[in-house]
Amino acid sequence: MSAGMSVSEQKLPVCPGKKEKFFMGEIKTDRRVSRTRRLMLEALMALIEERGYENITVQDILDRADVGRSTFYAHFRDKDELLLSWFEHLRSLFEQQKEALLTSRSTGSTPDANIVLDLFRHTAEHHKLYKAVAGRQSGEMILKYLHRYLNGLLLPVFEELTKRRRDVPVPVEVTANYLVGTLLSLMTWWLDHNMPYPPEKMEAMFRTLTRPSIEAALGTPVADNSEAVNNTAEGFYRLFIDPLCCAGR
Amino acid sequence: MSAGMSVSEQKLPVCPGKKEKFFMGEIKTDRRVSRTRRLMLEALMALIEERGYENITVQDILDRADVGRSTFYAHFRDKDELLLSWFEHLRSLFEQQKEALLTSRSTGSTPDANIVLDLFRHTAEHHKLYKAVAGRQSGEMILKYLHRYLNGLLLPVFEELTKRRRDVPVPVEVTANYLVGTLLSLMTWWLDHNMPYPPEKMEAMFRTLTRPSIEAALGTPVADNSEAVNNTAEGFYRLFIDPLCCAGR
DNA sequence: TTTATTATCGAACACTATGTTCATTATCTA
DNA sequence: TAGATAATGAACATAGTGTTCGATAATAAA
Structure with a gap:
């Protein structure tokens, strides 16, 4: 020996x-x-x-x-694991930014941040890369991970929102999945068509398309809370828009 | 020689x-x-x-x-082409059914057919196969083709619907893409979660989620046509639901 | 600076799968 | 039945994957 x-x-x-x-x-x-x-x-x-x-x-x-x-x-075990490590890197960057926003929030500054708009802008900056990674003619690996990740962020938000509601017509898992799916669908469409509209317009479309759906999916509010109810979608967008609320718990 | x-x-x-x-x-x-x-x-x-x-x-x-x-x-050139030939087979079956409906329609019988519901039901019957083909842990090839195909069916419908409208807030290409995306997204979610709800409920969710979006995406109707306008979504669903209208043009 | 540690190198190797070739055989249509 | 065409299967070329291990180089810690 x-x-x-x-x-x-x-x-x-x-x-x-x-x-x-x-x-x-x-x-x-x-x-x-x-x-x-x-x-x-x-x-x-x-x-x-x-x-x-x-x-x-x-x-x-x-x-x-x-x-x-x-x-x-x-x-790395293989090519996929290398790509995945890149994704994890991005994710940790994102979470850092989230933390930063969270603290600056508690300080009082930066009243609102639009995460969807930021996403479209960020994507536009690196469109070549993202198109190659997520575009229609490429494997969907990263898209799948992103989908899962965003779902994980969104689900608790919806669960919170539906606590005070009865007879929710669409289960929260479905609604969360729907919302993430719509966002990524818009995104890939945009990339595949060489970004024919500016990020601002895309964000507006996303809002136009999803806001009424979410109202409908969350269903009728309970009677005693009618005030907080009418602006639930508003509340949701503030939640979604502000990444902190999602996973900063 | x-x-x-x-x-x-x-x-x-x-x-x-x-x-x-x-x-x-x-x-x-x-x-x-x-x-x-x-x-x-x-x-x-x-x-x-x-x-x-x-x-x-x-x-x-x-x-x-x-x-x-x-x-x-x-x-076949490769494995993909074999799979594709299966997809083409399915598609031709679908189009045959469409033709059949079209003729029986003109005869006066079968007032309405719900294509989305049929799709969920048909998927349920062959869920094992479809899950393996379209599920989250498999390649997306077929899903992509299906997406493109459905898009092609839907686009002319939306173009028709928006002819009489001004200031459509979301371009028809985006709306069509959104609708197909949502349908397939619901479908794969359903398959990946082992069909926790019956096809009828899934169809209802699809309707709940997308109907208000479509209203919003199509925008304000022109004034002089207000009657036909309020039930545009209704009209759309009848169109979409009835496959003939889509590609039978 | 020295030393022990540990990452990198690189060539060889085994393995899996793909797609092609072609002479031979089997099956079909007319 | 004859002529045409499809199927066979073994051999081959190609390409990529992932592993192994002794030798070498870079590093952190002493």
């Missing part, structure tokens, strides 16, 4: 997502690790814009990133 | 979809051809139900259908 059991004990690089903090001691990520991951992500993004996700091989990424084959597989 | 130029001139089997009818002479499909195609389609369907489209290899289909490899490629 002295010569070190050389039986396939290749170590995996430390996952930077899991900077485990026990006993206040953060584990720093090895420079090489973050560098490699960055290179691979950059290569992936560039290649996606060029050819679309489906038309990329692992070898392409390796060549572009100038990284060894085994290194890739030391970090 | 006498011995018949044997230079890679393998003939493709006659495509039965193209039973060309010129001069009243239909070309009969060779028994062997239809038999092979039937076997391959049956194998595909069975395998899809078992494992889902993504997890099937061409070899699997070959084994199940008991058909030679080269035979497969004589008929």
Whole structure:
């Protein structure tokens, strides 16, 4: 045993997502690790814009990133996991922004933020990438994850809103799913048609289409609360528009 | 040249979809051809139900259908084309039904048919297959085709409906896309959650969600036509519900 | 600076699947 | 029955995936 059991004990690089903090001691990520991951992500993004996700091989990424084959597989199980790690990155950025808004809210500033409008604007900025990732001729992987994520954000909001209502004609799960679906549907249509309208117009359409549906889906309000009821849709949009309320709980 | 130029001139089997009818002479499909195609389609369907489209290899289909490899490629370029041919088959069935309804309509019988309800019911009957084909964990190929097809049916309807309107707040392309998207979104949600509600309830939800949206999306009617205007949504549903109107033009 | 650690490299390899070729055989239509 | 055409199946070329492991290089910590 002295010569070190050389039986396939290749170590995996430390996952930077899991900077485990026990006993206040953060584990720093090895420079090489973050560098490699960055290179691979950059290569992936560039290649996606060029050819679309489906038309990329692992070898392409390796060549572009100038990284060894085994290194890739030391970090990710496959191409999908790399793409997913990008999505997780985006998500954490989004959640950071949410936190920021939450605190600035409690301070009193920034009365309203329109998350849907922001989404359309942000998408427009990176339309090439997003079209390649979510467009009609590409795999739907990311769209599915996004759908699930947004659903998770929205569901509690609707559950809150329907607490004081009787005879809700459409189950909240369906309504949440509907709303997210409509948003993503508008978004992909917009991208696939090369953004023929400005983000503001798209947001207006989204509102026009979904607001009356939500009123209808939530059903008749209970009698004793008629004031807070008429502006439920308004309330919803404020909730939805303000990301904090959704998951800041 | 006498011995018949044997230079890679393998003939493709006659495509039965193209039973060309010129001069009243239909070309009969060779028994062997239809038999092979039937076997391959049956194998595909069975395998899809078992494992889902993504997890099937061409070899699997070959084994199940008991058909030679080269035979497969004589008929279809790849797996996708086989699946597509199934979709085309379904579509032609649908269009036949549409024709039948159209003629029986002109005869005076069958006052109304609810195409959306029929769709939910038909899906329920074959839920295993459709879930495997369109469910969340499978590729979206068929869903995309279906989306496009339904869009094509719907667009002219909306164009007709908006002819007499001014200041339509949402472009008809967007509205059509929205409506189809919502229908398919409800459908996949339903399948993915193992059909927790009956088709009738699903159809009701679809109506609840989309009717007010459509009213809103079509915008204010012109003044002089106020009667026909208030029931535009009604008219739309009759149009949409009655498949004839959509593409029977 | 030194040292122990650990990430990267890269070439070889096994594996799975795709799609093509073609001479031979079986089946159909007329 | 004859001529035409479809099916067969084995062999092949191609392409991509994911793994292995000894050697090398970069890093953090001492």
